[in-house]
Amino acid sequence: MGFEVNASALSKRFGQRYAYRNVEFTFTSGILGVLGPNGAGKTTLLKTILGLVKPSAGEILVEGVNPRSPGFEKLLPRIGYVPELPVVPLWTTPCILLETLARLEGYTSVEARVRAREALEVVGLAGECETPIGKLSKGARKRVLVAQAFIGERELLVLDEPYSGLDPEWVYRVRELLRTVAREGATVIVSSHILRELEDIATHVLVLKTDQLFYGSIEELRAWLSGTPRIILSVAEPERAVEVLRRGGFNAYTINKGGQLVVAVEGADDPARVLSLLLAENIEISEYRVEKASLEEAYLKLVGAGDGLGGG
Numbered sequence: 387m388g389f390e391v392n393a394s395a396l397s398k399r400f401g402q403r404y405a406y407r408n409v410e411f412t413f414t415s416g417i418l419g420v421l422g423p424n425g426a427g428k429t430t431l432l433k434t435i436l437g438l439v440k441p442s443a444g445e446i447l448v449e450g451v452n453p454r455s456p457g458f459e460k461l462l463p464r465i466g467y468v469p470e471l472p473v474v475p476l477w478t479t480p481c482i483l484l485e486t487l488a489r490l491e492g493y494t495s496v497e498a499r500v501r502a503r504e505a506l507e508v509v510g511l512a513g514e515c516e517t518p519i520g521k522l523s524k525g526a527r528k529r530v531l532v533a534q535a536f537i538g539e540r541e542l543l544v545l546d547e548p549y550s551g552l553d554p555e556w557v558y559r560v561r562e563l564l565r566t567v568a569r570e571g572a573t574v575i576v577s578s579h580i581l582r583e584l585e586d587i588a589t590h591v592l593v594l595k596t597d598q599l600f601y602g603s604i605e606e607l608r609a610w611l612s613g614t615p616r617i618i619l620s621v622a623e624p625e626r627a628v629e630v631l632r633r634g635g636f637n638a639y640t641i642n643k644g645g646q647l648v649v650a651v652e653g654a655d656d657p658a659r660v661l662s663l664l665l666a667e668n669i670e671i672s673e674y675r676v677e678k679a680s681l682e683e684a685y686l687k688l689v690g691a692g693d694g695l696g697g698g
């Protein structure tokens with residue numbers, strides 16, 4: 387069973403500015419995706435979970451322990467962390483780095499050698515054991531960072547944008563790796579600003595934009611975000627159609643659908659009026675349909691607006 391992570395009324399302020407505010411969740415098992423645009427507070431929150439940042443208010447507990455209390459040291463060997471930036475010493479080799487880290491975790495030198503090689507195998511770098519890290523590609527350096535998080539028995543894995551810098555094959559492989567460790571019982575917390583990267587693997591999602599916008603299961607997020615249907619119109623003059631509809635009080639905007647600019651109108655409650663407004667302005671309509679926004683689009687709208695939306 388993985389570590390439980392519990393945040394209550396958690397906030398972090400740097401000077402007058404909040405990095406994140408009023409974060410509340412209890413996460414017991416599975417994969418938690420922490421989502422939010424740049425500057426939403428994801429990295430700061432993950433560091434708070436690891437005890438690297440002291441919260442300004444509220445409480446964070448990992449397996450019932452405050453990460454900034456002395457008792458947390460006992461849990462550290464069972465926690466893996468992949469920081470966001472691939473900051474690794476360039477002069478050393480993956481094997482020396484990983485063996486050293488394994489020794490620091492208490493493994494004997496023989497065990498450390500085995501652990502280091504196993505971890506490098508997992509990220510496809512067994513053949514680069516002796517290559518100076520400075521000679522590895524950016525993606526490979528990131529994979530060294532992923533490997534170090536997997537040395538030892540992990541109950542909690544915290545990964546800050548682990549996919550950034552990886553090619554599609556390794557995005558897929560790291561995703562599968564996370565799925566496997568979660569299935570084996572570890573609690574996984576992974577951040578990204580791209581919903582698509584997490585939507586297939588996350589069991590739960592926390593959406594931040596400084597304030598917590600949402601916490602719940604991925605199904606709840608889907609239901610919550612794509613609740614309102616909208617009208618999609620293919621028209622001869624999309625920009626003018628948007629202007630006309632906005633003047634008529636509708637929330638209309640253009641979107642790109644397969645290379646074609648179409649008009650979307652939020653809320654499909656008065657389609658007759660939408661059509662009559664456009665026809666009155668002689669705007670030719672070639673297609674009309676009602677659809678639900680994709681999860682990605684709805685998410686982008688949420689973090690783009692983010693004004694007092696609740697949820698969870």
Ligand SMILES: Nc1ncnc2c1ncn2[C@@H]1O[C@H](COP(=O)(O)OP(=O)(O)OP(=O)(O)O)[C@@H](O)[C@H]1O
Nearest residue numbers: 400404405422423424425426427428429430431579
């Ligand atoms: N040590 C610090 N001192 C002052 N402000 C900080 C510090 N660390 C983070 N911040 C601020 O806190 C806010 C949240 O930053 P954070 O890096 O946690 O966001 P993020 O969601 O991880 O962003 P990104 O997606 O760009 O990595 C930002 O406004 C940032 O400038």
